[in-house]
Amino acid sequence: MSIFSIGLSGLNAASAAFNTASNNISNVYTPGYNRQVLDLAELPAAQGVDVQGIQRQFDSYIAQQLNNANSKTSALDTYQTQVSQIDNLLADQDSGLAPLMQKFFSSVSDLASSPSDPAARQGVIGTADTLSAQFRSFDSYLSDMASGLDGQLQDEVTQINNTAKQIAGLNTQIALAKAKQGQAPNSLLDQRDQLVADLSKRVNVRVSQQDSGSYNISFGNGQPLVSGGKQFDLATMPSAADPTRTSIGYRDAAGNLVEMQDSTFSGGTLGGLLTFRDETLNPTRNKLGQLAVSFAEGINAVHSAGVDLNGDAGGNMFALGQPMLYANSRNAGTATLSVAFDPANASQLTASDYDVRYDAASGGFKITRIDTGESTTATLDASNQLSFGGVKVTVDDPTKLADGDRFQVQPTRIAAAGFQNIIGDPAKIAAADTTGGSGNNKNALALENLQTQSLVGGTASFNQAYASLVGDVGNRTNIVQVNLKAQQSLSDQLTDVQQSQSGVNLDEEAANLIRYQQYYQANAKVIQTGSTILDAILGLR
Amino acid sequence: MRISTQTLYAQSMRSMNQQQADLSHVGQQIASGQRVMRPSDDPQAASRAVQVSQAQAITSQYTDSRVSARNALSMEESVLNSVGDAVTSAKTLMLEAANGTLTDADRASIASQLQGIYQTVIGQANATDGNGRYLFGGYQDKSAPFVTDASGNVQYVGDTNTRQQQIDASRLMSVDDNGVSVFQSAGRIGFHGCRGQKRWHRQRGQRHHQGAGGRRHQ
Numbered sequence: 001m002s003i004f005s006i007g008l009s010g011l012n013a014a015s016a017a018f019n020t021a022s023n024n025i026s027n028v029y030t031p032g033y034n035r036q037v038l039d040l041a042e043l044p045a046a047q048g049v050d051v052q053g054i055q056r057q058f059d060s061y062i063a064q065q066l067n068n069a070n071s072k073t074s075a076l077d078t079y080q081t082q083v084s085q086i087d088n089l090l091a092d093q094d095s096g097l098a099p100l101m102q103k104f105f106s107s108v109s110d111l112a113s114s115p116s117d118p119a120a121r122q123g124v125i126g127t128a129d130t131l132s133a134q135f136r137s138f139d140s141y142l143s144d145m146a147s148g149l150d151g152q153l154q155d156e157v158t159q160i161n162n163t164a165k166q167i168a169g170l171n172t173q174i175a176l177a178k179a180k181q182g183q184a185p186n187s188l189l190d191q192r193d194q195l196v197a198d199l200s201k202r203v204n205v206r207v208s209q210q211d212s213g214s215y216n217i218s219f220g221n222g223q224p225l226v227s228g229g230k231q232f233d234l235a236t237m238p239s240a241a242d243p244t245r246t247s248i249g250y251r252d253a254a255g256n257l258v259e260m261q262d263s264t265f266s267g268g269t270l271g272g273l274l275t276f277r278d279e280t281l282n283p284t285r286n287k288l289g290q291l292a293v294s295f296a297e298g299i300n301a302v303h304s305a306g307v308d309l310n311g312d313a314g315g316n317m318f319a320l321g322q323p324m325l326y327a328n329s330r331n332a333g334t335a336t337l338s339v340a341f342d343p344a345n346a347s348q349l350t351a352s353d354y355d356v357r358y359d360a361a362s363g364g365f366k367i368t369r370i371d372t373g374e375s376t377t378a379t380l381d382a383s384n385q386l387s388f389g390g391v392k393v394t395v396d397d398p399t400k401l402a403d404g405d406r407f408q409v410q411p412t413r414i415a416a417a418g419f420q421n422i423i424g425d426p427a428k429i430a431a432a433d434t435t436g437g438s439g440n441n442k443n444a445l446a447l448e449n450l451q452t453q454s455l456v457g458g459t460a461s462f463n464q465a466y467a468s469l470v471g472d473v474g475n476r477t478n479i480v481q482v483n484l485k486a487q488q489s490l491s492d493q494l495t496d497v498q499q500s501q502s503g504v505n506l507d508e509e510a511a512n513l514i515r516y517q518q519y520y521q522a523n524a525k526v527i528q529t530g531s532t533i534l535d536a537i538l539g540l541r
Numbered sequence: 542m543r544i545s546t547q548t549l550y551a552q553s554m555r556s557m558n559q560q561q562a563d564l565s566h567v568g569q570q571i572a573s574g575q576r577v578m579r580p581s582d583d584p585q586a587a588s589r590a591v592q593v594s595q596a597q598a599i600t601s602q603y604t605d606s607r608v609s610a611r612n613a614l615s616m617e618e619s620v621l622n623s624v625g626d627a628v629t630s631a632k633t634l635m636l637e638a639a640n641g642t643l644t645d646a647d648r649a650s651i652a653s654q655l656q657g658i659y660q661t662v663i664g665q666a667n668a669t670d671g672n673g674r675y676l677f678g679g680y681q682d683k684s685a686p687f688v689t690d691a692s693g694n695v696q697y698v699g700d701t702n703t704r705q706q707q708i709d710a711s712r713l714m715s716v717d718d719n720g721v722s723v724f725q726s727a728g729r730i731g732f733h734g735c736r737g738q739k740r741w742h743r744q745r746g747q748r749h750h751q752g753a754g755g756r757r758h759q
Contacts, residue, residue, distance in 0.1 A: 028546055035545075084581070091579040098591045102598035109602050113609035113706055113716070116674055116682055437680025441704055448707055451599070463595040471588030474580025481581060492555060496548050503545020 002047065003530035009048030010523030013040055014516055016051045021512040024504045032194025034058045034502040036186060056186040057502045063193060064207065066494040067200035071267030073491045074201040076484040078272030080477070082145070083280050087477040089141055090470050097138065098466050100131040101295070105451040111431050112444035116309070121426035128421035132318060135292050139416035142285045149273055149281070150236070150246040156202055156270045157234045157248065163199045164217065164231045167192060171214040172229035178213045204267025221264050223250055240329045241355070241408045248274075280476050282413070283371065284469065286351040289321070289412030291465045292419040293390075294456040296320045297346045302450060306430030306443030314430025314443070321418025323391050323411040333358070333402030335395055339409055342392040347458030349390030353410045356386070356393065360403030599710075607708050613716045617676055620668045621723070627665070631658045663687055663695060666724050679703065679719035686720045697725060 017038045027033040034056040041052045090096060107123040114120045170192040177184040192215065196207055205217045205225060217226040225232055237249035237257055248265065249257040262278055265271040296318035306314040325339040337356075341349075352371040359366060359377075367388050368375040378386050386393040391411045395401065423429060432440030456465035569578055580587035637643075638651045667685040668676050678686035678699030686699030697720045705713040 084579075087579045087581045090587075093590065093594065096591075098594060099598070102595060102602075106598065106602045106605070109606055109707065110609075113606060113613070114672075114674070115704075117672060432680070435680060435700075435702065437682075437700060437702065439674065439678065439682030439704055440680035440702065441706070445705065445707055445713070452710065463592065467588045467591035467595075470580050470591050471584045474582075474584030474587045477579070477581030478584055495551070496542075499545040499548040499551075500543040503543075503547050505544065506546045508543075 006048035007526035013049045014520035017516040028504040069491045071200045071204045073487045075267045075272035078269045079276045082276045083477045103127045108448045112441040115431040115441040116438040132421045135416045135419040168231035175212045202268045203270040289415030290351040292416040298455040307432045308430045309427040319420045321414035326408045328406040331405040333405040335400035356407040358401045358405040610716045677720040
């Protein structure tokens, strides 16, 4: 009888092998599918073959490496998509700010040649309007990007939560199956690994496998996202330091939403979005604002010193978006702070935001420049004011300050948004100096001269500042593109390695099919032969 | 290395995509005629391009200033030329009047001619450019700089300023003269024979010099 059972075990093995090959073939293009191989073993005492199981070809080290690489690639890819939009915005040299600033000064020069000519005066108003409109539209493009980015953060967070929830669910199923059958179905494992790969493209995470077979997934700072069958939610929330900025919050076990540092998320789409915002988007808006402030304050100072066609002192020519100050929502004190430009120190204005922290012990403030991390200490002057970086901060009542109270000052973030020419009457342009006279062009000459003076940060002319903005965005875009290219090829390489292990080769499977067919036929022959032998024995008379 | 069927296709696709992206980049360069289409193509070049365009713009701005300075000065020159002619004819008439053989009627005729020349010069001193701006009033270019008061005396009501224009990065050029320096620097208003004429010629010489090279600068 054993010849039948040997043959049968072979037939079973052959049909299992056949199924495995067919399954491999049908899943050749299924994302996350890992090639399966039949695990055969010899039965003791030459009783045939035993199908031990079907192994999936999966190397968790390579998978982890690939996920990490993909996480970085996806961050750079997102960054690149975003930064290219600013790059494209600056690409058109004819509609940029530089030619419009040039046109403004050229119209001022025309005014200097014929100061009483209404057409020349109207020309200055026209170019001032066009220039300020371009500043505003430039800024609104960037602020639209910022609000679009907030929406994307929200989407990413939702997707991350969904994926994490599915992984937690699979963790439970896999642990259950493993407890019941000693091994979990390959399809569940494949699904979970695919979800981890998807998650890695959205955010950088660390994965560790437990003895139970569960995956624990945590962020760079150690906070768990998935722990066994439990999943923790992320949510978007306004930052404590700056309510206009969307931060990522973490819902902890007690149900509290805790703000996470942007730096926790360096990889994935989420990391790419946050890095882009902190590294390029906000600094570019600040720089544009800095240019707007320097331009407006420079022109206003000279214009106010002149006399218009009616013999009145010239007023401001441009209005600006004012600097912003936000009290940290965790402050214990109740003092109200306000901030304003400090035209006397206009050259100190930077494109950075500032963190101002009250220290009760010394009674002073620690002022940290956010872009460089440089910090200085300062104390309030007699009128309860702090002066730094071209702005003046006023504290209404210093006794209401509590130790550690923090305030964020954004001197130039929205300056360009409020940049506007406020002179509509051509006669109100102060082309004359205090001597007056309709043919007096002294002040127009002084205005014209501003174009070559270093008024931006005390070191650059308007045009140089704009050129550096263009160069800066270009450089960042360029660096991101180069990094992306390098990272992409690393990802590709690792994908090839992962595929060489886990991917299906159709030719190989085709050969297997032939092999297994013969295997099946041979085993059938064994049974047939056994039957023939039995018949022969039974036929003995 | 084992090659999976997916890898086989993926590799070809990657390389194809890359080549097509490169092709499209070159295509864009050809279409735009620019090597640097976006700042990221060459950040340094893009930044330089902004600065070069500024240099171009400021140069053409100074060119415009010079053209307008030249126009203003040639307008003044043509007025001064007619004033010069008037002075010459006045001088001739004076010499003629010195002839003792003239009758009263002749002298009256000369007086009337001189009166006409006087009015002409006053008119020239109150000359305007095409847009009603008075040339010789200093900064006061809205009203006539020379007015005749009730007793018939001509008074200068302009000021003593001279308008200047920025004609290059470091040079300011005067583009007009006020009534005082042109018509009153020889003393009282009126004609002083050879002395006044010589002085005016000298001024005209200076003017040419200025127009060519720009004498006054800051």
